[in-house]
Amino acid sequence: xxxxxxxxxxxxxxxxxxxxxxxxxxxxxxxxxxxxxxxxxxxxxxxxxxxxxxxxxxxxxxxxxxxxxxxxxxxxxxxxxxxxxxxxxxxxxxxxxxxxxxxxxxxxxxxxxxxxxxxxxxxxxxxxxxxxxxxxxxxxxxxxxxxxxxxxxxxxxxxxxxxxxxxxxxxxxxxxxxxxxxxxxxxxxxxxxxxxxxxxxxxxxxxxxxxxxxxxxxxxxxxxxxxxxxxxxxxxxxxxxxxxxxxxxx
Ligand SMILES: *[C@@H]1O[C@H](CO)[C@@H](O)[C@H](O)[C@H]1NC(C)=O
Ligand SMILES: *[C@@H]1O[C@H](CO)[C@@H](O)[C@H](O)[C@H]1NC(C)=O
Ligand SMILES: *[C@@H]1O[C@H](CO)[C@@H](O)[C@H](O)[C@H]1NC(C)=O
Numbered sequence: 376x377x378x379x380x381x382x383x384x385x386x387x388x389x390x391x392x393x394x395x396x397x398x399x400x401x402x403x404x405x406x407x408x409x410x411x412x413x414x415x416x417x418x419x420x421x422x423x424x425x426x427x428x429x430x431x432x433x434x435x436x437x438x439x440x441x442x443x444x445x446x447x448x449x450x451x452x453x454x455x456x457x458x459x460x461x462x463x464x465x466x467x468x469x470x471x472x473x474x475x476x477x478x479x480x481x482x483x484x485x486x487x488x489x490x491x492x493x494x495x496x497x498x499x500x501x502x503x504x505x506x507x508x509x510x511x512x513x514x515x516x517x518x519x520x521x522x523x524x525x526x527x528x529x530x531x532x533x534x535x536x537x538x539x540x541x542x543x544x545x546x547x548x549x550x551x552x553x554x555x556x557x558x559x560x561x562x563x564x565x566x567x568x569x570x571x572x573x574x575x576x577x578x579x580x581x582x583x584x585x586x587x588x589x590x591x592x593x594x595x596x597x598x599x600x601x602x603x604x605x606x607x608x609x610x611x612x613x614x615x616x617x618x619x620x621x622x623x624x625x
Contacts, residue, residue, distance in 0.1 A: 410538065410577035417452060421461045425450055425518040426542055426581040429482075430588060432467040433520075439602035440614040443470040444588035447486035448518045452537075465515060466490040483519050483527035487534055490515075512536055513572060520585040521548060522578055525556050528563035531574060538575045542585025552593025 412419055425448050432446040433439075446469045454463035468485035472478055480488075494501045494508040503511060516538040522545045523531055531539050539560065549555050564576055591597040591614050599605060599614035606612035 410540075410575045412577070412580070415577065421452075422518075422540060422577075423581050424461045425516075426520065426540070426585065428464070428467065429518045429520040429542070430585060433469050433588065434602075436467075436469045438616045440591070440600045440616060441469065442592055442613060443472060444520070445470040445482035446520050447482040449486050449490050450516045450518065451514065452516055453514055462516075466493045479526065481524065481527050482521075483517060483523050484530055486517065486519075487512075487530060509535075516540060518580075520588060521545075523560045523563075525558045525563050528560040529567070531560075532564060532567040532570055535570070535572045536574045538577070540580050541576075541578045542580055542582045543589055544578055544582070547582070547586060548589055551589055553589065 412422075415422070428448045429446040432448060433441055433444050436446075437444075446467070448467040449465045450462045451465055452462040455461070466486060466489045468482060468489045470482045471480040471485050474480075490512075491508055493499050494503045494511055495505055496502070501508075501511075512534045514537055517531055517534075517536050518540045519527075520541070521543040522541045523539065524545070528539075541560070545555050545557070545559055549557065560576055560578070564574060587600060591599055595605065595611050602616055602618070603614040604617045606615045
């Protein structure tokens with residue numbers, strides 16, 4: 376009886392070693408990329424300030440209830456000063472698929488394109504060379520009101536952003552009826568280890584205020600964002616701006 380028992384305990388020890396070893400490895404791997412609100416060096420107030428700007432970019436550039444309500448803000452937190460207590464805005468943008476007829480112009484890609492233009496513009500405030508602009512991205516933070524899809528997460532990693540902060544998660548989008556590629560930004564970042572630098576990732580920031588932008592599109596029971604109403608007779612249609620407030624300016 377002793378013999379099989381000691382085999383069993385050896386097997387158990389081995390299994391304990393395996394599970395302990397792999398969870399330890401995962402933890403140290405994750406900590407390269409992760410930020411959590413508890414240990415964040417930047418205040419929640421500042422994070423919330425910029426997440427609200429990502430939402431506000433929609434109202435400013437599209438409408439108070441755009442169907443593809445994805446907004447992005449790109450910020451220099453190194454430039455925090457008395458004048459810019461939350462850091463300095465470089466640029467913002469929103470999803471422009473419909474406007475430009477370009478299926479790759481998700482909010483994040485649109486934001487990166489806009490910042491490149493602004494950073495290198497000869498008449499702009501930065502006048503960087505293209506090479507300097509590429510380097511500048513390494514010190515910037517991208518805020519997006521929804522988790523980057525694999526295309527955008529890849530673009531963000533290729534850009535070498537210092538941080539990527541998002542509100543609504545891909546799993547929440549899917550649960551609300553959005554068609555998505557079911558791969559988290561965290562998974563994309565984990566597979567991007569061969570790229571230089573590391574982009575810190577933090578999700579769920581102010582999701583109580585980002586979620587409502589994505590909640591009404593596939594559920595007619597959900598009321599429209601402020602400033603909008605259902606267009607159909609029975610209240611079945613999409614949300615559309617009511618009154619002057621909702622005019623698109625982009
Ligand atoms: C960000 O701010 C720092 C500190 O003011 C500055 O040195 C750096 O050039 C800024 N980056 C960009 C892209 O403006
Ligand atoms: C680019 O960002 C600026 C703010 O820096 C904004 O005024 C402008 O509308 C944005 N353009 C696009 C195309 O998103
Ligand atoms: C959303 O939650 C944050 C705390 O996480 C809070 O500060 C904020 O006021 C909430 N927003 C609304 C509209 O309730």
